[in-house]
Amino acid sequence: MTNFVLVAGTWLGAWAWDEVAAQLRAAGHDVHPLTLSGLAEKQGAAAGLETHVRDVVDEVDRLGRRDVVLVGHSYAGIPVGQAAERIGDRLRRVVFVDANVPVDGESFLSGWPSDHVRQSIADHDGFWPPLGAPDYAGQGLTDEQIARIVDGSTPHPGATLTEPAVLAGASGDLPATYVKCLLDGDEPMPAVAGLLKSDQWELVEMATGHWPMFSQPRELARVLRASVAAT
Template identity: 35%
Template sequence: MTRPTTYVLVHGAWHDERSWDRVAPLLTARGHRVFAPSLTGHGDKAHLLGPDVGLTTHTEDVVDLILDHALNDVVLVGHSYAGMVISGAANRIPERISRLVYLDAMVPTHGENAIDVMPLTKAMIDGAADSAQPWRIPPLPELAAPLGLFGVTDSDDIAWLRGTLTDESVLCFQQPVEMDNPAQAAVPRTHILCVGNEPEGVTRRPVPALQPNGELSHVHTLDTGHDAMITRPAELAALLLENI
C-alpha cells in the first residue's frame, strides 16, 4: 500500500481555505492527509486583517501549522501569491518539506517581493493609495468571458467564489521573501501552469530549465483559468497525486 502523503494547500491572495473544497476530498479519498488553512485576514481569520499583515505573517501561518501538527514530508502547494508564502516557509523548515508545488504561482528568488515577481501588482497598490484605507487592496473584478473571475466562468461558481473573497493587505505584496537557507534549495519543485486564459498585462516568468537543486524542472499545464482548484479539481488532484 502506498504510504499516505501529507498535503498542505495554501490559497492565493483574496481567497481562503474554501478554494480547495473540491480538491481536498479527492486527496483524502485516496488515503492522504490534507490541511488547507486560511491565511491571516481570510476565511475564519478575516477579522484579523490589518495593515501589519504581510508576507511574513502568512509565512508564519504555514510554518506554525506544520510545527503545531508535527508534520513531516509535507507536499506544500501554493496557488498564485502563495508561491511567495511556500517559498518562505520552505526557507524556515526545509527539513519538513518533501516537495514544493507552485500552482500558477509567483516563483521568487531571495529578497524579491510580489512586485518584483509580477510588476502588475504595483498598479493594484497604486490604485488603493487614494482610497480611505490605502493599505487594503480589494479583489480583482470579474472580467468579460472567457476570463471571468480569476478564470472562473460558470455563473454559479462565480457567485460562490465572490462570496469567499476578502481584501488583501498591501504589505503582503511589499515584503520580500527570505530564501537564504541553503537547505531550501534542495527541496524538489513542481510547477503547474494554467494556460489559455491569461488576462492582458499579466506576464508569467518562464520556469527555469533547472531547479535550484540542479534537477530538471517539472512543469505541467492545465488548460483552464487561474483558479484551477475550482475549475479543474479532478485534473489538478491527479497532478498532485502524480507528484508525491
C-alpha cells in the first residue's frame, strides 16, 4: 500500500480528485486529496506560497506515514515540489501532473507573459478569478466535465502565485515522475526539460488536456500506480 497525497492546481480543491482517488483506493492504496488554504471549503483563509507548502507538509505530518507519494497538478507542483524536499525520507516519489515545478527564487508567474494575471489579481482584491467555460475548450473535456470544473472553482489567493519558491537543494535529486498532457502542448516547459535530464526523473505522456483528473481519471490513476513501481 502506498500513501498518496493529491493536490490540485489553481481554483480547485480536494474534490477535483474524487474519481482518481476512487480508482486508487480500489487498488488498495491510501489516498488523501488535499485542499490548499484559501480554496474550496477553505475559502477565507489567508494564504501565501509558504502557507501552501506548509499545508502539504502538515498533511504528511498529520498522517504520520512513510512511503508517501506527493502528487501536484499545475500550480500545485510548486508547493508540492518544495514540500517534497522537506519531508525527507518519508517521500517515496513526487509526481508532477502537467505541473509547474519550483525554481528557487522564482514564482509561478515568473518566466511567462503574466502581466494580465497580475492585473487581474489587483483588480479582484488579491485573488485570481476562475476561468470560464470557453477557456477549457480543446482540452479533451466534455461539456459536463467543463461545467463541473467551472461550478466547483473558487478564486485563487494571488500571493501564492507571485511569491518566490525557496529550495534548499536541487529538484533533480528528488525521485520524480513528470506527466505531460499533450493537448496542452507537446513539450515540457524549459525548467522541466532540464530536470528530466536527471536519472531520478521520468517522463510519462498522456493524450489528453491539462485537467486529466476530469478527462481521463482512470488513465491518470494507472499512471500514478505505475509511478510507484518506478521507485
